[in-house]
Amino acid sequence: MDFSIIVDTFEQMERTSSRLALTDYLVSLLRKTPTDIIDRVIYLIQGKLRPDYEGVELGLAEKMAIRAISLCTGLDVESIEQIYRKTGDLGDTAGEVMKSKNQTTLLAEKMTVERVYLTLDKIAHSGGTGSQDAKLRLVSSLLSDATPRESRYIMKFIMGTLRLGIADYTVIDALALAFTGDKSYRQILENAYNVSSDLGTVAKLLAIKGLESLRLLEITLYKPVRPMLAERVRSAEEAMVRMKGQSLAAEYKLDGERIQVHKGKEKVELFSRRLEKITHHYPDVAEAIQKLIKTNETILEAEVVAINAQTDEFLPFQELMHRRRKYGIKEAIEEYPVVINIFDVLYIDGDDKTSLPYLQRRKLIEKATKGLKNEKVRLVPQAIVKKTEDLEKLMAVAIEHGCEGLMIKQLTSSYRAGARGFAWIKLKREYRSDLADTLDLVIVGALYGRGRRVGKYGALLLAAYDSKADMFRSTCKVGTGFTDLHLEHFYKNLEDTRITHRHPRVDTGMQMDLWFEPKIVIEVSASEITLSPSHTAGINSIRENYGLALRFPKFTGKIRVDKNPEDATEVEELISMYKRQMRSIKNTRALPKS
Numbered sequence: 001m002d003f004s005i006i007v008d009t010f011e012q013m014e015r016t017s018s019r020l021a022l023t024d025y026l027v028s029l030l031r032k033t034p035t036d037i038i039d040r041v042i043y044l045i046q047g048k049l050r051p052d053y054e055g056v057e058l059g060l061a062e063k064m065a066i067r068a069i070s071l072c073t074g075l076d077v078e079s080i081e082q083i084y085r086k087t088g089d090l091g092d093t094a095g096e097v098m099k100s101k102n103q104t105t106l107l108a109e110k111m112t113v114e115r116v117y118l119t120l121d122k123i124a125h126s127g128g129t130g131s132q133d134a135k136l137r138l139v140s141s142l143l144s145d146a147t148p149r150e151s152r153y154i155m156k157f158i159m160g161t162l163r164l165g166i167a168d169y170t171v172i173d174a175l176a177l178a179f180t181g182d183k184s185y186r187q188i189l190e191n192a193y194n195v196s197s198d199l200g201t202v203a204k205l206l207a208i209k210g211l212e213s214l215r216l217l218e219i220t221l222y223k224p225v226r227p228m229l230a231e232r233v234r235s236a237e238e239a240m241v242r243m244k245g246q247s248l249a250a251e252y253k254l255d256g257e258r259i260q261v262h263k264g265k266e267k268v269e270l271f272s273r274r275l276e277k278i279t280h281h282y283p284d285v286a287e288a289i290q291k292l293i294k295t296n297e298t299i300l301e302a303e304v305v306a307i308n309a310q311t312d313e314f315l316p317f318q319e320l321m322h323r324r325r326k327y328g329i330k331e332a333i334e335e336y337p338v339v340i341n342i343f344d345v346l347y348i349d350g351d352d353k354t355s356l357p358y359l360q361r362r363k364l365i366e367k368a369t370k371g372l373k374n375e376k377v378r379l380v381p382q383a384i385v386k387k388t389e390d391l392e393k394l395m396a397v398a399i400e401h402g403c404e405g406l407m408i409k410q411l412t413s414s415y416r417a418g419a420r421g422f423a424w425i426k427l428k429r430e431y432r433s434d435l436a437d438t439l440d441l442v443i444v445g446a447l448y449g450r451g452r453r454v455g456k457y458g459a460l461l462l463a464a465y466d467s468k469a470d471m472f473r474s475t476c477k478v479g480t481g482f483t484d485l486h487l488e489h490f491y492k493n494l495e496d497t498r499i500t501h502r503h504p505r506v507d508t509g510m511q512m513d514l515w516f517e518p519k520i521v522i523e524v525s526a527s528e529i530t531l532s533p534s535h536t537a538g539i540n541s542i543r544e545n546y547g548l549a550l551r552f553p554k555f556t557g558k559i560r561v562d563k564n565p566e567d568a569t570e571v572e573e574l575i576s577m578y579k580r581q582m583r584s585i586k587n588t589r590a591l592p593k594s
């Protein structure tokens with residue numbers, strides 16, 4: 001397949017801010033793609049070489065990329081760096097520089113998708129001493145045969161700056177349309193994605209073997225399953241109502257990081273909630289699992305939490321984040337000890353356990369952790385509760401033990417991969433702010449800083465997630481709660497996601513100086529929710545042409561590195577928070593004056 005077909009599509013995509021148009025371009029690209037390379041095309045449009053959980057990275061230093069451009073154009077490094085400073089993107093730089101080089105020779109090898117992918121794969125897999133030189137040779141050989149337009153995208157891909165705004169859901173829609181002609185089959189594709197976390201494989205199966213083969217896709221060891229998610233309630237009473245007065249399981253909601261544990265005979269792999277492989281952050285946890293869990297092949301879900309080794313008390317999430325580092329892991333293991341608390345099981349020795357009811361799955365993990373007490377591997381504390389008062393009591397105990405609150409689980413519910421619903425309910429502690437709960441919102445834009453903040457960002461534009469439309473809709477600008485350290489951190493990290501225009505998945509009426517890809521999730525508190533003519537979260541749901549905005553939003557200091565943008569607070573949650581707030585205001589007003 002000619003690489004230029006992909007380049008044409010990318011150019012069209014870059015010019016649009018409409019999700020529908022993105023889907024259409026994708027459908028027509030997929031229809032033109034030979035089935036045997038459809039997985040590779042899916043990965044390429046998502047800016048990766050393999051599914052996230054494999055952790056394959058190109059690992060080419062920026063300096064080397066500049067040298068590669070220099071090598072195949074003959075232009076010196078300094079001049080290239082000058083252009084780079086102007087464009088701010090090495091892909092755009094390569095495109096521009098290549099325009100002025102002599103046209104590719106007639107003898108040049110044809111640029112096919114196969115060749116581009118294979119070369120990129122070789123770049124990712126060359127390691128050890130001299131690997132940067134090997135990578136350099138591979139990139140420059142590719143660029144020498146590429147047209148300027150092709151070079152632009154090859155370089156963007158290599159540097160991780162290909163920002164087309166294509167979400168997993170858009171790919172799923174496009175696949176359903178391209179291969180079944182009917183978007184209503186998307187659910188089957190989504191289920192297959194939920195158990196495999198690999199859209200390339202889903203696409204290939206669908207294209208070659210058809211829809212039925214997707215139904216047969218099974219949970220596999222070392223391939224993470226997309227996690228089941230919880231809805232939230234505000235009070236123990238509301239939780240009881242949601243559970244229809246039935247007995248329920250109340251577990252501690254620990255304030256740590258969710259981990260999916262894949263234990264085989266030889267090795268243990270750990271995956272984050274975002275499905276990245278993170279075994280290297282917690283080698284001590286992997287070792288403890290191998291030693292202490294009795295079953296052979298097992299997939300478990302658990303929360304890793306930092307503890308005070310002296311008192312065995314749970315410590316807050318921020319403490320655990322010290323373990324998310326590249327170097328000095330050994331020291332960090334000593335300095336920031338953690339324990340892993342198991343709360344679910346998805347698979348044991350070839351058997352998928354997700355369709356079993358909660359209570360049976362709980363019995364299986366009790367068996368697998370039998371005899372363990374206060375060791376590194378633990379079972380999450382749990383009680384079966386029938387009355388609201390008991391739930392309230394348990395909530396107080398959990399908070400006293402350093403938890404965020406309770407996770408309330410329906411006893412009969414199966415494990416629903418990738419789904420959010422009321423089978424799991426989170427009941428979090430009341431915060432000091434007036435709104436009962438904090439919100440996790442996505443940074444989508446910013447204003448330049450003034451005064452003390454010149455050269456940094458002044459305020460950040462935050463958005464909630466609208467899962468029905470797969471869009472991010474703005475709900476506030478936040479400028480308080482940031483320390484200088486935070487500001488520097490944001491400046492560095494957001495630069496990598498900067499784009500020249502509003503992202504196609506972002507919807508707002510606000511004018512901003514800068515726009516970002518929706519990637520980074522932060523936690524904010526606020527005093528109340530108000531109607532707003534310029535924010536678009538929940539627009540028209542309460543009043544026509546009005547969205548919902550947060551009043552006095554404040555950054556809590558928590559950057560939710562464990563959350564994907566799609567895991568942010570949903571617009572629907574915001575709407576119900578607003579309605580609850582209005583009800584309680586009404587109730588207070590209705591109280592007789594004393």
Ligand code: AMP
Nearest residue numbers: 251252253254257258303343380407426
């Ligand atoms: P939130 O991050 O506020 O949306 O709450 C959901 C998260 O709570 C999950 O992704 C887990 O990381 C965490 N969690 C803590 N304790 C539990 C538990 N017992 N069961 C399920 N999730 C838990």
